Amino acid sequence: MIFRNAKYFFVQGVKGLVSNSLMTLASIGIVIASLVLFGFFLLFGMNLNAVGEQIKEQCEINVYMPNEMSRDGVREIGSALSEIEYVKEAQLYTKEERLQNYREGVYQERAEVIDTLEEDNPLRDAYILVLEDVTKASEVAAAAAKIEGVQEVVNRQDLIQQILSITNTVQHVSVWLLLILAFISVFIISNTIKLGMFSRRKEINIMKFVGATNWFIRWPFIIEGMLLGAVGAACAFAIVMLGYGSVLPAIQEFMGNIELLASAEVINIVIALFLIMGMGIGMTGSGLSIRKHLHV
Amino acid sequence: MIEFKNVSKTYEDTGVRALSDVSFSIEKGEFVFLVGRSGAGKSTLSKLIIKEESPDEGEIFVNKFDLNALAKKEIPYLRRSVGMMFQDFRLLPNKTVYENVAFAMQVIGASRSEIRRNVPNVLNLVGLGHKARMLPSQLSGGEQQRVSLARALVNKPPVIIADEPTANLDPDTSVQIMELLAEVNQRGTTMIVTTHAKDFVDTMHKRVLEFRDGVLIRDEKEGAYGNDI
Numbered sequence: 469m470i471f472r473n474a475k476y477f478f479v480q481g482v483k484g485l486v487s488n489s490l491m492t493l494a495s496i497g498i499v500i501a502s503l504v505l506f507g508f509f510l511l512f513g514m515n516l517n518a519v520g521e522q523i524k525e526q527c528e529i530n531v532y533m534p535n536e537m538s539r540d541g542v543r544e545i546g547s548a549l550s551e552i553e554y555v556k557e558a559q560l561y562t563k564e565e566r567l568q569n570y571r572e573g574v575y576q577e578r579a580e581v582i583d584t585l586e587e588d589n590p591l592r593d594a595y596i597l598v599l600e601d602v603t604k605a606s607e608v609a610a611a612a613a614k615i616e617g618v619q620e621v622v623n624r625q626d627l628i629q630q631i632l633s634i635t636n637t638v639q640h641v642s643v644w645l646l647l648i649l650a651f652i653s654v655f656i657i658s659n660t661i662k663l664g665m666f667s668r669r670k671e672i673n674i675m676k677f678v679g680a681t682n683w684f685i686r687w688p689f690i691i692e693g694m695l696l697g698a699v700g701a702a703c704a705f706a707i708v709m710l711g712y713g714s715v716l717p718a719i720q721e722f723m724g725n726i727e728l729l730a731s732a733e734v735i736n737i738v739i740a741l742f743l744i745m746g747m748g749i750g751m752t753g754s755g756l757s758i759r760k761h762l763h764v
Numbered sequence: 765m766i767e768f769k770n771v772s773k774t775y776e777d778t779g780v781r782a783l784s785d786v787s788f789s790i791e792k793g794e795f796v797f798l799v800g801r802s803g804a805g806k807s808t809l810s811k812l813i814i815k816e817e818s819p820d821e822g823e824i825f826v827n828k829f830d831l832n833a834l835a836k837k838e839i840p841y842l843r844r845s846v847g848m849m850f851q852d853f854r855l856l857p858n859k860t861v862y863e864n865v866a867f868a869m870q871v872i873g874a875s876r877s878e879i880r881r882n883v884p885n886v887l888n889l890v891g892l893g894h895k896a897r898m899l900p901s902q903l904s905g906g907e908q909q910r911v912s913l914a915r916a917l918v919n920k921p922p923v924i925i926a927d928e929p930t931a932n933l934d935p936d937t938s939v940q941i942m943e944l945l946a947e948v949n950q951r952g953t954t955m956i957v958t959t960h961a962k963d964f965v966d967t968m969h970k971r972v973l974e975f976r977d978g979v980l981i982r983d984e985k986e987g988a989y990g991n992d993i
């Protein structure tokens with residue numbers, strides 16, 4: 469029955485959309501707005517996650533000695549640092565190397581700034597601790613801080629914690645946002661479908677009298693809702709992916725060696741989620757209307 | 765074929781007792797007039813037959829269906845076995861004559877070839893083959909009523925109920941419609957016709973069920989309209 473009538477249901481569904489164009493546009497618009505916003509949070513969250521993973525992998529602890537400390541004193545501290553449990557290696561990163569790094573990196577185009585510092589290098593010697601076990605970072609950092617002569621210990625683990633907590637917040641916000649937006653979309657779609665039912669009430673009435681089954685009457689409206697959702701999802705998908713593709717290079721440049729997710733890496737999940745959500749919202753909207761207004 | 769056993773119906777919202785302890789039975793192939801004053805319960809009886817309303821008491825059997833035992837899901841199948849004609853035609857204004865009739869087949873899932881075969885046949889039967897492409901608004905009242913008959917007929921139901929089929933028509937057109945109903949009945953379809961048209965009832969000598977305030981007060985073979993309506 470469903471297959472034999474599939475074309476009929478589809479044609480009726482499309483007719484419903486076209487004949488009620490203002491509400492149709494409103495419905496598709498709200499689905500687009502919801503999914504674009506959701507997509508933004510989704511991609512933001514996914515990237516934060518990826519960034520967090522990468523930082524975790526390159527987890528290192530930086531230990532700074534006072535600027536005026538002699539190189540011998542520094543090396544003594546270095547051997548003490550390599551004694552700490554879970555430290556695989558303590559690499560010396562001298563203030564000269566660090567200045568050179570600045571010259572070649574961030575200050576490339578303003579070498580004169582670096583030149584003025586050459587005389588009296590304000591930077592500090594540092595050790596980079598490579599760990600055997602990244603989960604022990606805070607213990608190692610605490611132990612390093614206790615060594616006499618160590619001025620400062622910078623533990624990137626804190627950064628990871630921060631990123632994780634931002635990721636968490638973003639996830640919470642996006643779930644709530646999603647729920648609220650889905651709710652509004654469902655409401656608007658169900659109203660659109662309701663208007664469609666109202667304008668076709670005569671037809672529906674006659675269908676009942678000549679013995680159409682309930683599902684026969686319902687299907688066109690369900691399809692109408694699904695189409696609303698799917699069209700909205702497709703538009704939102706185009707907007708989100710185009711937007712992502714255009715801002716990604718700029719942000720990537722800013723992030724340096726931490727790699728963000730390429731469009732190709734996110735496209736599948738965005739497609740899948742948008743379609744599922746769009747059609748889910750559409751079907752829920754029409755389902756509600758059918759329950760409430762289509763007494764067969 | 766259609767049987768009412770001690771059926772009563774009170775509309776809850778108004779408290780009107782539209783039918784009171786009504787019992788009768790109609791055999792296959794009969795032609796029956798339902799008469800009575802306005803508000804006597806005639807339309808209520810039709811609504812009970814297609815389960816648009818349900819009785820408070822009593823039993824109703826229609827074709828092979830026991831309406832008290834009928835699941836909601838089964839109602840469409842009951843309705844496929846009863847063709848309905850309405851006083852106000854209830855045609856879809858934006859569909860052609862052909863489409864209006866085809867629609868009735870479409871919604872019960874008929875195949876396209878069946879539709880192409882049956883629709884022209886019934887349209888010819890009611891004499892509208894040549895107006896298949898017109899819209900209802902381009903037809904006279906009698907022609908619209910014939911479309912509604914064609915729609916009731918097209919799925920070949922064993923029973924047709926016509927609720928005041930001539931109410932909006934001039935006398936000549938009314939004659940045409942009544943003759944058509946009689947002809948369809950001749951071909952074996954059970955016909956139940958609600959009417960206020962005294963002349964037809966008196967001249968056609970069919971079975972008459974008369975209602976007054978929801979009570980069946982007369983069931984007469986080859987009856988007349990009656991003088992007290």
Ligand SMILES: Nc1ncnc2c1ncn2[C@@H]1O[C@H](COP(=O)(O)OP(=O)(O)OP(=O)(O)O)[C@@H](O)[C@H]1O
Nearest residue numbers: 775777778780782801802803804805806807808809
């Ligand atoms: N849906 C309804 N809700 C409440 N009361 C109703 C409803 N339909 C009909 N009635 C009442 O039931 C009684 C019988 O109505 P019904 O329509 O069956 O009369 P009828 O014999 O068909 O009259 P007419 O010849 O005017 O068509 C009337 O008093 C009417 O007011």
Ligand SMILES: [Mg+2]
Nearest residue numbers: 806807808927
């Ligand atoms: Mg009536």
